Amino acid sequence: MDIKWLRTFIISAKYENFREASEELFLTQPAVTKHIKRLEESLYIQLFERIGKKVVLTPAGHKFLFYARELISNYEQGMQDFEAWKQGYNRKLIIAAAPQVASSFLPALLRRFMDENPNIEVLINVLSSFEIGNVISLGKADLGLTRILPVQTNVKAETVHKESVILVGPNESSLDENIALHKYRLITHNHPDYWDDFLNEIKRHYPNVQTMKVNQVEVTKRFIEEGLGVSYLPLTVVKEEIASKRLVEIKPDKIIRPTSSTYLLTKAATDEVLIFIEFLKRFIPF
Template identity: 50%
Template sequence: MNINCLKKFITAAETENFRQASEVLYITQPAVTKHIHRLEDELDIQLFERTGKSVKLTQAGLFFLPRAKEIIDSFDRNMEDFNAWKQGYTQKLSIACAPQIASSFLPPLLHRFISQFPHIDVHVDIAKSYDIGEKVSSGIVDIGLARTPSAYKNTTSLIVYEEPVVLTGPIVKMADEAFLLANYRLLTNNHPGYWEALLKELKKESPHIKTMTVSQIEVTKRFIEAGLGVSYLPKSMVQEELLAGKLSIYPSAAAKKQMSITYLIEKVVTDEAKLFKHFLLQHDEKESSILNKKGKAD
Protein backbone atom coordinates (compact mmCIF):
# COMPACT_ATOMS: atom_id res chain seq x y z
CA MET A 1 0.00 0.00 0.00
CA ASN A 2 1.37 3.39 -1.01
CA ILE A 3 2.28 5.48 2.06
CA ASN A 4 1.99 8.76 0.15
CA CYS A 5 -1.56 7.89 -0.88
CA LEU A 6 -2.46 7.18 2.74
CA LYS A 7 -1.05 10.53 3.88
CA LYS A 8 -2.99 12.38 1.17
CA PHE A 9 -6.16 10.50 2.17
CA ILE A 10 -5.77 11.46 5.85
CA THR A 11 -5.27 15.14 5.04
CA ALA A 12 -8.24 15.15 2.64
CA ALA A 13 -10.39 13.41 5.25
CA GLU A 14 -9.46 15.94 7.92
CA THR A 15 -10.12 18.98 5.71
CA GLU A 16 -13.09 17.46 3.81
CA ASN A 17 -11.95 19.60 0.91
CA PHE A 18 -9.49 18.55 -1.81
CA ARG A 19 -8.48 22.15 -2.52
CA GLN A 20 -7.64 22.83 1.14
CA ALA A 21 -5.82 19.50 1.31
CA SER A 22 -3.71 20.49 -1.69
CA GLU A 23 -2.74 23.74 0.07
CA VAL A 24 -1.77 21.90 3.24
CA LEU A 25 0.25 19.36 1.26
CA TYR A 26 1.79 21.93 -1.14
CA ILE A 27 0.65 19.99 -4.23
CA THR A 28 -1.99 20.60 -6.88
CA GLN A 29 -5.63 19.64 -6.40
CA PRO A 30 -5.53 17.19 -9.34
CA ALA A 31 -2.58 15.47 -7.63
CA VAL A 32 -4.66 14.99 -4.47
CA THR A 33 -7.54 13.58 -6.53
CA LYS A 34 -5.15 11.22 -8.34
CA HIS A 35 -3.78 9.83 -5.03
CA ILE A 36 -7.31 9.33 -3.65
CA HIS A 37 -8.43 7.52 -6.81
CA ARG A 38 -5.34 5.29 -6.67
CA LEU A 39 -6.08 4.36 -3.04
CA GLU A 40 -9.76 3.69 -3.80
CA ASP A 41 -8.74 1.45 -6.71
CA GLU A 42 -6.34 -0.46 -4.46
CA LEU A 43 -8.96 -0.92 -1.75
CA ASP A 44 -11.68 -1.54 -4.34
CA ILE A 45 -14.13 0.75 -2.55
CA GLN A 46 -15.19 4.42 -2.59
CA LEU A 47 -13.80 6.46 0.33
CA PHE A 48 -15.37 9.87 -0.41
CA GLU A 49 -18.77 11.06 -1.52
CA ARG A 50 -18.31 13.95 -3.92
CA THR A 51 -21.00 16.66 -4.14
CA GLY A 52 -19.85 19.59 -6.28
CA LYS A 53 -16.74 21.07 -4.62
CA SER A 54 -17.38 19.46 -1.24
CA VAL A 55 -16.48 15.93 -0.20
CA LYS A 56 -17.26 13.80 2.83
CA LEU A 57 -16.21 10.34 3.91
CA THR A 58 -18.32 7.34 3.06
CA GLN A 59 -18.96 4.67 5.71
CA ALA A 60 -15.95 2.84 4.30
CA GLY A 61 -13.87 6.03 4.55
CA LEU A 62 -14.91 6.59 8.17
CA PHE A 63 -14.00 2.99 9.00
CA PHE A 64 -10.66 3.18 7.20
CA LEU A 65 -9.48 6.59 8.52
CA PRO A 66 -8.30 5.52 12.03
CA ARG A 67 -6.64 2.45 10.52
CA ALA A 68 -4.83 4.60 7.98
CA LYS A 69 -3.55 6.77 10.83
CA GLU A 70 -2.33 3.66 12.67
CA ILE A 71 -0.48 2.49 9.55
CA ILE A 72 1.21 5.89 9.14
CA ASP A 73 2.13 6.11 12.84
CA SER A 74 3.61 2.61 12.73
CA PHE A 75 5.49 3.38 9.52
CA ASP A 76 6.94 6.62 10.94
CA ARG A 77 8.01 4.94 14.19
CA ASN A 78 9.66 2.05 12.39
CA MET A 79 11.44 4.34 9.92
CA GLU A 80 12.68 6.42 12.84
CA ASP A 81 14.01 3.26 14.52
CA PHE A 82 15.60 2.10 11.27
CA ASN A 83 17.29 5.45 10.65
CA ALA A 84 18.56 5.44 14.24
CA TRP A 85 19.95 1.92 13.70
CA LYS A 86 21.75 3.11 10.54
CA GLN A 87 23.43 5.82 12.65
CA GLY A 88 24.62 3.24 15.17
CA TYR A 89 21.96 3.74 17.84
CA THR A 90 20.56 0.69 19.61
CA GLN A 91 18.61 2.41 22.40
CA LYS A 92 16.53 5.55 22.74
CA LEU A 93 15.90 8.14 25.45
CA SER A 94 13.38 10.96 25.09
CA ILE A 95 13.50 13.90 27.53
CA ALA A 96 11.05 16.77 27.97
CA CYS A 97 12.91 19.75 29.39
CA ALA A 98 12.04 23.28 30.51
CA PRO A 99 13.82 26.03 28.53
CA GLN A 100 15.69 27.37 31.59
CA ILE A 101 17.14 23.93 32.32
CA ALA A 102 17.97 23.27 28.68
CA SER A 103 20.03 26.47 28.51
CA SER A 104 21.85 26.05 31.84
CA PHE A 105 23.17 22.73 33.18
CA LEU A 106 21.67 20.29 30.65
CA PRO A 107 24.18 20.84 27.76
CA PRO A 108 27.33 19.78 29.67
CA LEU A 109 25.41 16.94 31.31
CA LEU A 110 24.17 15.65 27.94
CA HIS A 111 27.64 15.99 26.43
CA ARG A 112 29.10 13.70 29.10
CA PHE A 113 26.19 11.29 28.86
CA ILE A 114 26.33 10.97 25.06
CA SER A 115 30.11 10.62 25.13
CA GLN A 116 29.85 7.65 27.48
CA PHE A 117 26.79 6.10 25.82
CA PRO A 118 27.06 6.88 22.09
CA HIS A 119 24.65 4.05 21.24
CA ILE A 120 21.71 5.84 22.94
CA ASP A 121 19.66 8.05 20.63
CA VAL A 122 18.70 11.07 22.76
CA HIS A 123 15.69 13.22 21.84
CA VAL A 124 15.06 16.51 23.69
CA ASP A 125 11.62 18.12 23.64
CA ILE A 126 11.65 21.72 24.97
CA ALA A 127 8.38 22.40 26.80
CA LYS A 128 6.90 24.55 29.54
CA SER A 129 7.31 23.11 33.05
CA TYR A 130 3.54 22.89 33.49
CA ASP A 131 3.24 20.69 30.35
CA ILE A 132 6.06 18.27 31.11
CA GLY A 133 4.13 16.15 33.62
CA GLU A 134 1.47 15.48 31.00
CA LYS A 135 4.08 14.44 28.42
CA VAL A 136 5.60 11.92 30.84
CA SER A 137 2.20 10.72 32.03
CA SER A 138 0.97 10.04 28.50
CA GLY A 139 4.20 8.30 27.45
CA ILE A 140 5.17 10.91 24.86
CA VAL A 141 8.59 11.14 26.57
CA ASP A 142 10.50 8.85 28.94
CA ILE A 143 11.41 11.43 31.57
CA GLY A 144 11.02 15.15 32.24
CA LEU A 145 13.13 17.91 33.75
CA ALA A 146 10.90 20.70 35.06
CA ARG A 147 10.85 23.63 37.48
CA THR A 148 7.54 22.44 38.98
CA PRO A 149 6.45 18.98 40.16
CA SER A 150 4.05 16.93 38.06
CA ALA A 151 0.34 17.07 38.89
CA TYR A 152 -0.28 13.59 37.44
CA LYS A 153 -0.76 10.77 39.94
CA ASN A 154 0.82 8.13 37.72
CA THR A 155 4.13 10.01 37.76
CA THR A 156 6.73 10.78 40.43
CA SER A 157 8.61 14.05 40.96
CA LEU A 158 12.06 13.90 42.52
CA ILE A 159 14.06 17.01 43.46
CA VAL A 160 17.42 16.54 41.75
CA TYR A 161 18.90 20.02 41.78
CA GLU A 162 18.57 23.17 43.88
CA GLU A 163 20.35 26.43 43.26
CA PRO A 164 20.22 29.91 44.81
CA VAL A 165 18.16 32.76 43.45
CA VAL A 166 19.98 36.10 43.10
CA LEU A 167 18.87 39.70 42.69
CA THR A 168 20.07 40.67 39.22
CA GLY A 169 20.24 44.20 37.84
CA PRO A 170 22.17 46.59 35.64
CA ILE A 171 25.59 47.62 36.88
CA VAL A 172 24.97 50.47 39.34
CA LYS A 173 27.73 51.55 41.74
CA MET A 174 26.89 51.49 45.46
CA ALA A 175 23.35 50.23 44.78
CA ASP A 176 21.52 47.95 47.20
CA GLU A 177 18.22 46.04 47.09
CA ALA A 178 16.14 48.93 48.45
CA PHE A 179 17.58 51.37 45.88
CA LEU A 180 17.02 48.99 42.96
CA LEU A 181 13.42 48.20 43.90
CA ALA A 182 12.66 51.90 44.37
CA ASN A 183 14.17 52.99 41.05
CA TYR A 184 13.56 50.08 38.66
CA ARG A 185 10.60 47.97 37.70
CA LEU A 186 10.69 44.43 39.04
CA LEU A 187 10.54 41.94 36.14
CA THR A 188 8.45 39.01 37.36
CA ASN A 189 6.96 35.63 36.44
CA ASN A 190 9.95 34.37 34.43
CA HIS A 191 10.19 31.26 36.64
CA PRO A 192 7.26 29.00 37.57
CA GLY A 193 8.54 28.09 41.02
CA TYR A 194 9.19 30.93 43.43
CA TRP A 195 7.57 34.18 42.30
CA GLU A 196 4.34 33.96 44.31
CA ALA A 197 6.17 33.52 47.62
CA LEU A 198 8.87 36.02 46.68
CA LEU A 199 6.46 38.82 45.76
CA LYS A 200 4.54 38.29 48.98
CA GLU A 201 7.78 38.65 50.93
CA LEU A 202 8.94 41.75 49.02
CA LYS A 203 5.64 43.59 49.37
CA LYS A 204 5.85 43.36 53.16
CA GLU A 205 8.76 45.81 53.01
CA SER A 206 7.92 47.62 49.77
CA PRO A 207 4.15 47.50 49.13
CA HIS A 208 4.33 49.88 46.15
CA ILE A 209 6.85 47.98 44.00
CA LYS A 210 6.27 48.53 40.30
CA THR A 211 6.28 45.25 38.41
CA MET A 212 6.37 44.10 34.79
CA THR A 213 5.54 40.53 33.76
CA VAL A 214 8.16 39.02 31.45
CA SER A 215 7.58 35.30 30.91
CA GLN A 216 11.05 34.23 29.73
CA ILE A 217 14.38 34.46 31.51
CA GLU A 218 16.41 35.15 28.37
CA VAL A 219 14.19 38.12 27.54
CA THR A 220 14.33 39.24 31.17
CA LYS A 221 18.12 39.41 31.00
CA ARG A 222 18.03 41.49 27.83
CA PHE A 223 15.54 43.86 29.49
CA ILE A 224 17.84 44.22 32.50
CA GLU A 225 20.80 44.98 30.23
CA ALA A 226 18.71 47.72 28.59
CA GLY A 227 17.96 49.27 31.99
CA LEU A 228 14.29 48.32 31.96
CA GLY A 229 14.30 46.67 35.36
CA VAL A 230 15.71 44.17 37.83
CA SER A 231 14.75 40.60 38.65
CA TYR A 232 15.41 37.59 40.87
CA LEU A 233 16.91 34.81 38.76
CA PRO A 234 18.54 31.39 39.25
CA LYS A 235 22.26 32.00 39.67
CA SER A 236 23.27 29.60 36.87
CA MET A 237 21.19 31.61 34.39
CA VAL A 238 23.28 34.77 34.76
CA GLN A 239 26.82 33.36 34.90
CA GLU A 240 27.74 34.32 31.33
CA GLU A 241 26.41 37.87 31.70
CA LEU A 242 28.29 38.31 34.98
CA LEU A 243 31.56 37.18 33.40
CA ALA A 244 30.96 39.48 30.41
CA GLY A 245 30.29 42.45 32.69
CA LYS A 246 26.77 42.96 31.33
CA LEU A 247 24.88 42.45 34.61
CA SER A 248 25.52 42.49 38.32
CA ILE A 249 24.08 40.66 41.32
CA TYR A 250 23.28 42.34 44.62
CA PRO A 251 22.85 41.13 48.22
CA SER A 252 19.22 40.29 48.97
CA ALA A 253 17.61 38.96 52.11
CA ALA A 254 14.49 38.03 50.14
CA ALA A 255 16.45 36.06 47.54
CA LYS A 256 18.16 33.97 50.23
CA LYS A 257 14.78 32.54 51.22
CA GLN A 258 14.10 31.19 47.70
CA MET A 259 15.56 28.35 45.69
CA SER A 260 15.25 27.38 42.05
CA ILE A 261 14.35 23.69 42.04
CA THR A 262 14.69 21.13 39.26
CA TYR A 263 12.41 18.09 39.35
CA LEU A 264 13.01 14.79 37.59
CA ILE A 265 9.59 13.51 36.51
CA GLU A 266 9.25 9.78 35.86
CA LYS A 267 6.61 7.17 35.11
CA VAL A 268 7.99 3.90 33.75
CA VAL A 269 11.74 3.86 34.36
CA THR A 270 13.61 2.41 31.38
CA ASP A 271 17.24 1.27 31.44
CA GLU A 272 18.21 4.40 29.52
CA ALA A 273 16.35 6.61 31.99
CA LYS A 274 18.15 4.91 34.90
CA LEU A 275 21.52 5.69 33.32
CA PHE A 276 20.57 9.31 32.75
CA LYS A 277 19.20 9.67 36.28
CA HIS A 278 22.52 8.40 37.66
CA PHE A 279 24.39 11.02 35.63
CA LEU A 280 21.97 13.70 36.76
CA LEU A 281 22.40 12.92 40.46
CA GLN A 282 26.19 12.88 40.07
CA HIS A 283 25.99 16.30 38.40
CA ASP A 284 23.86 17.58 41.28
CA GLU A 285 26.47 16.52 43.82
CA LYS A 286 29.28 18.22 41.88
CA GLU A 287 27.32 21.44 41.30
CA SER A 288 26.25 21.62 44.95
CA SER A 289 29.90 21.30 46.00
CA ILE A 290 30.93 24.08 43.59
CA LEU A 291 28.13 26.39 44.72
CA ASN A 292 29.00 25.80 48.38
CA LYS A 293 32.64 26.72 47.70
CA LYS A 294 31.57 29.85 45.80
CA GLY A 295 29.18 30.78 48.57
CA LYS A 296 31.97 30.62 51.15
CA ALA A 297 34.25 32.64 48.89
CA ASP A 298 31.56 35.32 48.40
Protein backbone atom coordinates (compact mmCIF):
# COMPACT_ATOMS: atom_id res chain seq x y z
CA MET A 1 0.00 0.00 0.00
CA ASP A 2 1.45 3.35 -1.09
CA ILE A 3 1.08 6.40 1.15
CA LYS A 4 0.23 8.45 -1.97
CA TRP A 5 -2.83 6.26 -2.53
CA LEU A 6 -4.08 7.06 0.99
CA ARG A 7 -3.68 10.80 0.48
CA THR A 8 -5.50 10.61 -2.84
CA PHE A 9 -8.29 8.61 -1.23
CA ILE A 10 -8.75 11.11 1.62
CA ILE A 11 -8.94 14.11 -0.73
CA SER A 12 -11.22 12.24 -3.15
CA ALA A 13 -13.49 11.32 -0.23
CA LYS A 14 -13.64 15.00 0.79
CA TYR A 15 -14.98 16.06 -2.59
CA GLU A 16 -16.48 12.78 -3.84
CA ASN A 17 -15.23 14.09 -7.13
CA PHE A 18 -12.02 12.91 -8.81
CA ARG A 19 -11.64 16.09 -10.89
CA GLU A 20 -11.71 18.38 -7.84
CA ALA A 21 -9.38 16.01 -6.01
CA SER A 22 -6.93 16.11 -8.92
CA GLU A 23 -6.88 19.93 -8.79
CA GLU A 24 -6.06 20.00 -5.07
CA LEU A 25 -3.44 17.26 -5.41
CA PHE A 26 -1.91 18.72 -8.59
CA LEU A 27 -2.40 15.38 -10.33
CA THR A 28 -4.13 14.44 -13.53
CA GLN A 29 -7.59 12.94 -13.16
CA PRO A 30 -6.39 9.60 -14.64
CA ALA A 31 -3.65 9.53 -11.97
CA VAL A 32 -6.27 9.98 -9.23
CA THR A 33 -8.38 7.19 -10.74
CA LYS A 34 -5.30 4.94 -10.89
CA HIS A 35 -4.40 5.59 -7.22
CA ILE A 36 -7.94 4.75 -6.09
CA LYS A 37 -8.01 1.61 -8.24
CA ARG A 38 -4.68 0.41 -6.83
CA LEU A 39 -5.87 1.08 -3.27
CA GLU A 40 -9.11 -0.83 -3.85
CA GLU A 41 -7.15 -3.73 -5.33
CA SER A 42 -4.84 -3.86 -2.33
CA LEU A 43 -7.82 -3.87 0.05
CA TYR A 44 -9.90 -6.27 -2.07
CA ILE A 45 -12.94 -4.03 -1.70
CA GLN A 46 -14.65 -1.15 -3.52
CA LEU A 47 -14.29 2.25 -1.82
CA PHE A 48 -16.21 4.40 -4.31
CA GLU A 49 -19.33 3.70 -6.28
CA ARG A 50 -19.21 5.18 -9.77
CA ILE A 51 -22.51 6.72 -10.88
CA GLY A 52 -21.90 8.16 -14.32
CA LYS A 53 -19.31 10.92 -13.84
CA LYS A 54 -19.97 11.09 -10.11
CA VAL A 55 -18.42 9.02 -7.34
CA VAL A 56 -19.77 8.40 -3.83
CA LEU A 57 -18.22 6.56 -0.93
CA THR A 58 -19.42 3.03 -0.37
CA PRO A 59 -20.06 1.80 3.20
CA ALA A 60 -16.54 0.30 3.05
CA GLY A 61 -15.20 3.68 1.89
CA HIS A 62 -16.79 5.45 4.83
CA LYS A 63 -15.34 2.87 7.22
CA PHE A 64 -11.85 2.95 5.72
CA LEU A 65 -11.73 6.77 5.69
CA PHE A 66 -11.27 6.79 9.48
CA TYR A 67 -8.35 4.35 9.25
CA ALA A 68 -6.79 6.20 6.31
CA ARG A 69 -6.74 9.45 8.27
CA GLU A 70 -5.20 7.67 11.25
CA LEU A 71 -2.54 6.07 9.05
CA ILE A 72 -1.62 9.40 7.44
CA SER A 73 -1.54 11.17 10.81
CA ASN A 74 0.70 8.50 12.34
CA TYR A 75 2.95 8.47 9.28
CA GLU A 76 3.39 12.26 9.29
CA GLN A 77 3.97 12.37 13.04
CA GLY A 78 6.47 9.55 12.79
CA MET A 79 8.37 11.28 10.00
CA GLN A 80 8.42 14.54 12.02
CA ASP A 81 9.72 12.70 15.09
CA PHE A 82 12.35 10.89 13.03
CA GLU A 83 13.51 14.13 11.41
CA ALA A 84 13.70 15.76 14.85
CA TRP A 85 15.79 12.81 16.10
CA LYS A 86 18.15 13.21 13.14
CA GLN A 87 18.66 16.85 14.13
CA GLY A 88 19.48 15.93 17.73
CA TYR A 89 16.13 16.76 19.33
CA ASN A 90 14.41 14.51 21.85
CA ARG A 91 11.77 16.98 23.03
CA LYS A 92 9.38 19.40 21.37
CA LEU A 93 7.81 22.70 22.41
CA ILE A 94 5.11 24.36 20.30
CA ILE A 95 4.67 28.07 20.99
CA ALA A 96 1.78 30.14 19.64
CA ALA A 97 2.87 33.77 19.53
CA ALA A 98 1.11 36.99 18.61
CA PRO A 99 2.78 39.00 15.81
CA GLN A 100 3.55 41.87 18.21
CA VAL A 101 5.47 39.41 20.42
CA ALA A 102 7.12 37.47 17.59
CA SER A 103 8.52 40.65 16.06
CA SER A 104 9.76 42.24 19.28
CA PHE A 105 11.39 40.41 22.22
CA LEU A 106 10.71 36.79 21.22
CA PRO A 107 13.70 36.30 18.86
CA ALA A 108 16.26 37.28 21.52
CA LEU A 109 14.43 35.21 24.12
CA LEU A 110 14.37 32.13 21.87
CA ARG A 111 18.03 32.43 20.99
CA ARG A 112 18.98 32.20 24.66
CA PHE A 113 16.43 29.47 25.38
CA MET A 114 17.64 27.28 22.51
CA ASP A 115 21.26 27.83 23.48
CA GLU A 116 20.42 26.53 26.96
CA ASN A 117 18.19 23.70 25.69
CA PRO A 118 19.65 22.39 22.42
CA ASN A 119 17.71 19.11 22.68
CA ILE A 120 14.29 20.82 22.59
CA GLU A 121 12.83 21.42 19.15
CA VAL A 122 10.96 24.74 19.20
CA LEU A 123 8.12 25.29 16.76
CA ILE A 124 6.61 28.78 16.43
CA ASN A 125 3.08 29.35 15.20
CA VAL A 126 2.37 33.06 14.68
CA LEU A 127 -1.33 33.75 15.22
CA SER A 128 -3.49 36.71 16.14
CA SER A 129 -3.91 37.25 19.87
CA PHE A 130 -7.60 36.43 19.50
CA GLU A 131 -6.77 32.93 18.17
CA ILE A 132 -4.14 31.90 20.69
CA GLY A 133 -6.44 31.15 23.62
CA ASN A 134 -8.43 28.71 21.50
CA VAL A 135 -5.29 27.02 20.17
CA ILE A 136 -4.03 26.43 23.72
CA SER A 137 -7.47 25.26 24.85
CA LEU A 138 -7.56 22.66 22.06
CA GLY A 139 -4.04 21.45 22.82
CA LYS A 140 -2.66 22.52 19.44
CA ALA A 141 0.20 24.40 21.09
CA ASP A 142 1.98 23.92 24.41
CA LEU A 143 2.01 27.56 25.43
CA GLY A 144 0.98 30.94 24.09
CA LEU A 145 2.40 34.44 24.23
CA THR A 146 -0.38 36.89 23.55
CA ARG A 147 -1.37 40.51 24.06
CA ILE A 148 -4.90 39.83 25.34
CA LEU A 149 -6.39 37.68 28.08
CA PRO A 150 -8.12 34.50 26.86
CA VAL A 151 -11.84 33.88 27.21
CA GLN A 152 -11.38 30.10 27.51
CA THR A 153 -11.89 28.94 31.10
CA ASN A 154 -9.55 25.94 30.82
CA VAL A 155 -6.54 28.12 29.94
CA LYS A 156 -4.27 29.60 32.61
CA ALA A 157 -2.98 33.12 31.99
CA GLU A 158 -0.08 34.94 33.68
CA THR A 159 1.16 38.45 33.00
CA VAL A 160 4.84 38.16 32.09
CA HIS A 161 5.60 41.64 30.82
CA LYS A 162 4.24 45.19 30.90
CA GLU A 163 5.61 48.04 28.84
CA SER A 164 4.93 51.60 27.82
CA VAL A 165 3.06 52.51 24.66
CA ILE A 166 4.63 55.45 22.85
CA LEU A 167 3.70 57.68 19.93
CA VAL A 168 6.07 57.20 17.01
CA GLY A 169 6.36 59.06 13.73
CA PRO A 170 8.65 59.50 10.74
CA ASN A 171 12.08 60.90 11.42
CA GLU A 172 11.30 64.62 11.63
CA SER A 173 12.87 66.68 14.38
CA SER A 174 10.03 69.22 14.46
CA LEU A 175 7.32 66.79 15.55
CA ASP A 176 5.46 67.08 18.81
CA GLU A 177 2.17 65.42 19.78
CA ASN A 178 0.00 68.33 18.67
CA ILE A 179 1.75 68.74 15.31
CA ALA A 180 1.87 64.99 14.67
CA LEU A 181 -1.84 64.41 15.27
CA HIS A 182 -2.80 67.34 13.05
CA LYS A 183 -0.29 66.73 10.27
CA TYR A 184 -0.52 62.95 9.95
CA ARG A 185 -3.18 60.29 9.94
CA LEU A 186 -3.28 58.25 13.13
CA ILE A 187 -2.76 54.57 12.28
CA THR A 188 -4.96 52.51 14.59
CA HIS A 189 -5.96 48.92 15.50
CA ASN A 190 -2.52 47.41 15.00
CA HIS A 191 -2.64 46.14 18.60
CA PRO A 192 -5.46 43.87 19.81
CA ASP A 193 -5.90 45.28 23.30
CA TYR A 194 -6.00 49.02 23.81
CA TRP A 195 -7.24 50.78 20.67
CA ASP A 196 -11.02 50.94 21.14
CA ASP A 197 -10.92 52.76 24.49
CA PHE A 198 -7.72 54.64 23.75
CA LEU A 199 -9.06 56.12 20.52
CA ASN A 200 -11.89 57.74 22.49
CA GLU A 201 -9.28 59.35 24.76
CA ILE A 202 -7.37 60.68 21.78
CA LYS A 203 -10.49 62.10 20.12
CA ARG A 204 -11.44 63.84 23.35
CA HIS A 205 -8.32 66.01 22.95
CA TYR A 206 -8.01 65.93 19.16
CA PRO A 207 -11.57 65.53 17.82
CA ASN A 208 -10.57 66.17 14.20
CA VAL A 209 -7.78 63.60 14.04
CA GLN A 210 -7.86 61.53 10.86
CA THR A 211 -7.45 57.79 11.34
CA MET A 212 -6.47 54.80 9.24
CA LYS A 213 -6.92 51.20 10.40
CA VAL A 214 -4.00 48.85 9.75
CA ASN A 215 -4.16 45.49 11.51
CA GLN A 216 -0.46 44.55 11.29
CA VAL A 217 2.34 46.10 13.33
CA GLU A 218 5.04 45.50 10.71
CA VAL A 219 2.92 47.19 8.04
CA THR A 220 2.20 50.06 10.43
CA LYS A 221 5.91 50.68 10.99
CA ARG A 222 6.62 50.64 7.25
CA PHE A 223 3.77 53.10 6.63
CA ILE A 224 5.13 55.43 9.31
CA GLU A 225 8.62 55.31 7.78
CA GLU A 226 7.09 56.38 4.45
CA GLY A 227 5.33 59.32 6.09
CA LEU A 228 1.82 57.87 5.84
CA GLY A 229 0.98 58.41 9.49
CA VAL A 230 1.89 58.11 13.15
CA SER A 231 0.83 55.52 15.70
CA TYR A 232 0.93 54.48 19.35
CA LEU A 233 2.92 51.25 19.65
CA PRO A 234 4.56 49.23 22.46
CA LEU A 235 8.15 50.27 23.10
CA THR A 236 9.70 46.86 22.34
CA VAL A 237 7.98 46.78 18.95
CA VAL A 238 9.72 49.96 17.74
CA LYS A 239 12.93 49.88 19.79
CA GLU A 240 15.10 48.84 16.85
CA GLU A 241 13.61 51.39 14.44
CA ILE A 242 14.09 54.21 16.95
CA ALA A 243 17.70 53.16 17.58
CA SER A 244 18.41 53.20 13.84
CA LYS A 245 16.54 56.54 13.49
CA ARG A 246 14.01 55.18 11.02
CA LEU A 247 11.29 56.26 13.46
CA VAL A 248 11.25 58.82 16.25
CA GLU A 249 9.49 58.87 19.58
CA ILE A 250 7.10 61.81 19.95
CA LYS A 251 6.93 63.10 23.51
CA PRO A 252 3.56 63.08 25.32
CA ASP A 253 1.50 66.21 25.89
CA LYS A 254 -2.23 65.83 26.51
CA ILE A 255 -2.67 62.11 25.91
CA ILE A 256 -2.23 59.64 28.76
CA ARG A 257 -0.74 56.57 27.10
CA PRO A 258 -1.89 53.04 27.90
CA THR A 259 0.39 50.14 28.77
CA SER A 260 0.74 46.92 26.81
CA SER A 261 0.82 43.55 28.57
CA THR A 262 2.11 40.20 27.38
CA TYR A 263 0.39 37.12 28.77
CA LEU A 264 1.70 33.57 29.02
CA LEU A 265 -1.06 31.05 28.32
CA THR A 266 -0.81 27.39 29.31
CA LYS A 267 -3.08 24.40 29.76
CA ALA A 268 -0.92 21.35 30.56
CA ALA A 269 2.26 21.66 32.61
CA THR A 270 4.51 19.39 30.55
CA ASP A 271 8.22 19.18 31.31
CA GLU A 272 8.99 21.38 28.30
CA VAL A 273 6.46 24.00 29.38
CA LEU A 274 7.89 24.09 32.92
CA ILE A 275 11.43 24.44 31.55
CA PHE A 276 10.34 27.37 29.38
CA ILE A 277 8.47 29.07 32.24
CA GLU A 278 11.49 28.81 34.54
CA PHE A 279 13.66 30.26 31.79
CA LEU A 280 11.15 33.05 31.15
CA LYS A 281 11.16 34.01 34.83
CA ARG A 282 14.92 34.53 34.61
CA PHE A 283 14.77 36.37 31.31
CA ILE A 284 11.72 38.54 32.13
CA PRO A 285 11.04 38.59 35.90
CA PHE A 286 7.29 38.06 36.47
